[in-house]
Amino acid sequence: MALKEGDIVTIWIDSKRVFLLKITKGKKLETDKGYILHDDLIGKEYGDLVKMSRGSAYLLKPFLEDIxxxxxxxxxxxxxxxxxxxxxxxxxxxxxxxxxxxxxxxxxxxxxxxxxxxxxxxxxxxxxxxxxxxxxxxxxxxxxxxxxxxxxxxxxxxxxxxxxxxxxxxxxxxxxxxxxxxxxxxxxxxxxxxxxxxxxxxxxxxxxxxxxxxxxxxxxxxxxxxxxxxxxxxxxxxxxxxxxxxxxxxxxxxxx
Structure with missing residues (x-):
């Protein structure tokens, strides 16, 4: 199922860089490994590998432990x-x-x-x-x-x-x-x-x-x-x- 605004997603860059976010148009996730625009996540699916400004990250379906x-x-x-x-x-x-x-x-x-x-x-x-x-x-x-x-x-x-x-x-x-x-x-x-x-x-x-x-x-x-x-x-x-x-x-x- 394609991701849309308001969906929750876990961004996995590596074992030390894991982020939980709620997709909101116009927002940006900033990390020391580059940034991801929330708008670029819309239409993607859980499990996808997405490009960052530097490097890439996986989009994971959030588990409760991710809170x-x-x-x-x-x-x-x-x-x-x-x-x-x-x-x-x-x-x-x-x-x-x-x-x-x-x-x-x-x-x-x-x-x-x-x-x-x-x-x-x-x-x-x-x-x-x-x-x-x-x-x-x-x-x-x-x-x-x-x-x-x-x-x-x-x-x-x-x-x-x-x-x-x-x-x-x-x-x-x-x-x-x-x-x-x-x-x-x-x-x-x-x-x-x-x-x-x-x-x-x-x-x-x-x-x-x-x-x-x-x-x-x-x-x-x-x-x-x-x-x-x-x-x-x-x-x-x-x-x-x-x-x-x-x-x-x-x-x-x-x-x-």
Missing amino acids: YLDLKRPSQVLYPKDVAYMIYSSGIKPGDKVVEAGTGSGFLTISLAYFLGKEGKVVTYDIRKDMQETAKYNAYILNLTDRIEFKNKDIKNGIDESDVDAVFLDMPCPWEVVSKAYEALKPSGALIVFVPTVNQVEKSYLEMEKYNFIEIHAEELLLREYKVKEGATRPKNIGVVHTGFIIRGRKSIKPL
């Missing part, structure tokens, strides 16, 4: 290994409705919206309007704004939604929202929490037990990439290893 290339990120963001596992273990599916807090730069928000599809909905809370403006811009670049509702509100004061399929919390004190999450969730719905310290793990886990969440797990995911070279394949010296902790559980009916 980490070029989107605005004024705050620390969740990494793909954690986001993927959080979504997988939440049990959500396309068309579901989920609540998230806090929005931050919107990388989890965008991942949820992408996964839930056109019929799904993400309601995301954050007390910082500036962060939500950044997240809105990032969602706009990926054409996902119609799947996301942004609320500039402290979720600790309550969740407006009810009967939601999952609640995702990436905030400093998630244990203060556990009771609100319980009320908002469908029976058997998942609460997924991401925190950076073990102190937060303990507080969140015990609060989830208190409010009748079951099948609770506290986990850490480690990722190690390998440098492949004939006769000398080994782990890379630098990589994303520890990023944080995930606590997850499912809403049960309160005992009589």
Whole structure:
């Protein structure tokens, strides 16, 4: 299918020069290897090799992981290994409705919206309007704004939604929202929490037990990439290893 204005494309020059852009007439991508005019991308197809002012580049269909290339990120963001596992273990599916807090730069928000599809909905809370403006811009670049509702509100004061399929919390004190999450969730719905310290793990886990969440797990995911070279394949010296902790559980009916 031919590319048109408004489409998203990943520009791959080499492994160190990869760019995500939304095709906009009249714009130009500037790199140290030359420039590409957006107008020259219109009519091309994913997989094509295009000429730059110096050299050439491949046009790739964007994968969700490509959001980490070029989107605005004024705050620390969740990494793909954690986001993927959080979504997988939440049990959500396309068309579901989920609540998230806090929005931050919107990388989890965008991942949820992408996964839930056109019929799904993400309601995301954050007390910082500036962060939500950044997240809105990032969602706009990926054409996902119609799947996301942004609320500039402290979720600790309550969740407006009810009967939601999952609640995702990436905030400093998630244990203060556990009771609100319980009320908002469908029976058997998942609460997924991401925190950076073990102190937060303990507080969140015990609060989830208190409010009748079951099948609770506290986990850490480690990722190690390998440098492949004939006769000398080994782990890379630098990589994303520890990023944080995930606590997850499912809403049960309160005992009589």
